[in-house]
Amino acid sequence: MKCPRCETELPGRIRTGRTCWSCQQRFALEPKYTRGLHDLRLRRTVERLGDGGRVVLTVQQLRWAHHERGRPPIRPRRDPPGRPDEPRFEGVGVLAFCLGMGAGLVAVAYLLITRLPASIILAAVVGLFGLVMLGAMARDAFRLLRRGRIRARWELAERQWQLRRELQRRQEAAWTTPLDNRPDWSDAEFRSKVLNPWAEVYGGLPDGVVEDAAVRPSVPDGPPVLAVLCPDRTITAFLHANTFAERFRAVLVAATAELPDGLPVIVLHDASPQGLLLLREARAARPAVPVVDAGLSTRTAVAAWDRAVQLYEHQEREPLAELLARLPGLSEREHGWLAKGLWSPLVAVPPKRLLAMAERAAERALHGNVGFLSWPVPEVPR
Template identity: 55%
Template sequence: MICPSCAARLLARERAGRVCARCRKPFALEPKLDKGLHDLRLRRTVERLGDGGRVVLTVEQLRWAFHDRRPPGRVPRKDPPARPNPPRFDHPVAIAVNAATGAAALAGACYLATLAIGLLVFCLPLAALGVMMLRGAASELARWTRRSGLRSAHEQAERAWRERKDRLRQEEARWTSPLSHGNTWSAGEFRISVVERWIAVHGALPEGVVAESAVRMAALDGPPALAVLCPDWTVTAFLHANGFPARYRAVLVATPGELPRHLPVVVLHDASPNGCLLAAEARAARPDSTVVDAGVSARTVLAAGARAVQLYEHQLRAPLREQLRRLPALTEGERAWFGRGMWSPLAAQPPQRVLAVAERAADRALNRHVGFLTWPVPEVPQ
């Protein structure tokens, strides 16, 4: 790791307690404890995502920049635990042989004991072996007499196990195939381990980063000229932080019912079935208005591949299929991707691209050009 203060290369033993052993200055992030994240990497990421300071990004957008880009892997299905083992019974001939051998060993031990006291060292092990074989034969004989009942109990347990297995299979068939995510920062982990620690060491957030709660909505200069429908509060705060509503005299709302009448509409949404349906809902709610769909498409995420954030949501197949039927414009690849339960959040797109797409969509909506905007393929934050 490189010290953010003196630029010295530090070994693990030289940065104990998050303090540089060379310049004795503290740093906020320890790569071994913070999933490979350190102060210089965070600053470089902020500078690149903020386009050299020209774009202000939010804390949540910064968190998505460090999300694991590996696509979720398949979780193997498991059978119900504790499958009953079938009962095993010794043959009557084997039981008789064991009983006879045990009796012979016990009789031999008694005979040797009567010959000489010195032979007791051989008598005791032989007697113990005889007793063990007789006890085993008696136990197996008792199991043999109860064999029909034991087999019946095993058949019932096996039948119950198979019924439970079938129920689990049917239940799994109702849901999308379960997938697992790679390790990443949750919102709470990132706030506690990165944001709060950074503020404690450096006194404030990195330059060019703002918390969503600190963003204030500016008053418009004159009557609104544009409506932006965006259910993601992170992106809404991002647009306010970068002066988008003031430049375009735009009103930002979260649901189609909040859209003002007789204003052109820009729709920003995730790459998800609900997001793709949002533009249709906006057109149904305001049929007399121009609606430009500027949301992220599944085509963009699939084209980006491992460079895009791909998330998984466990959901019922039937309602998901019904949603996809209402999206006839999807390609087979997009339909299959959504059908697995996959989606990608708008907030995970590079901030400068979100702003550029929103501005292009606003220009098209104000000039009455209707259509869907093509998103550029996202880059991978380093």
């Protein structure tokens, strides 16, 4: 990595105390502990996401921007622990060999003691090995006598283990892929390893980034002319931070029941069954007004493949199938993608693109489809 202040190359062996050896100034992020993220890379990411300072992004959007794109690997299914080992029994020839060798070594030890008193140590070693072989023979002979009982006990334990494995497989078959939807960076980890060191060195958040909770809802001048339905607080904070509500005289709500009457509606949602169902509920609740889909479509998430954040959500297959049955119009590919428990969050969409999606949807909801030779309409308030 390079020093963010003097751009001196800093090899890993001399990056001690997060201090540049050339300019003696501190940097915030050590790539060894932040998954390759350093100061210059974070600044470039903020500049790229913020379109050179023209778009304000939130802390959560910055966190999701560092999530790995594409589909996460499937966690392999494991058999239950505690499988018993199949018992093994020594043959008669091995027992005879142990008996002969053990008896012979004991006899040699006896002769050494009686005939050659000076060889007591050698006699003791030979006699010890002989006794060990006799003991092994006796143990195996005892196991041979109880062979039927030992094998019956093993067969019972093996059947019990097989039943546990079958029960586990049936339980797993009733659920989608057993992975959670946690991002690569948890909120606490991102704050402790990235934001807190950055604030310690630079005195605050990166330029162009705001805390989600610190964004105050903006109130449009005059009565609202547009309603935005979005249950994600990060998205609503992002829209407020970029004066979307003021420019489009919009009111932002989190539930269908909070939608005001008589206003056109745009819906921002994830690429998930719950997001698609939210759009259908909004259109059913407001059939007399335009309801524009401004969310992340399943078709887009599936087509993007390794360019979109795809997450698994561990959920039961039957309720998921019932939920998908309420969403007609899905292609076979989209249905199969959702049936695996996959979804894609809207918050992971680049902020510049997300703001453009919301603005186009607002213009469409307010003015309809404006195309070639269409009647001119008033400009959207900016």
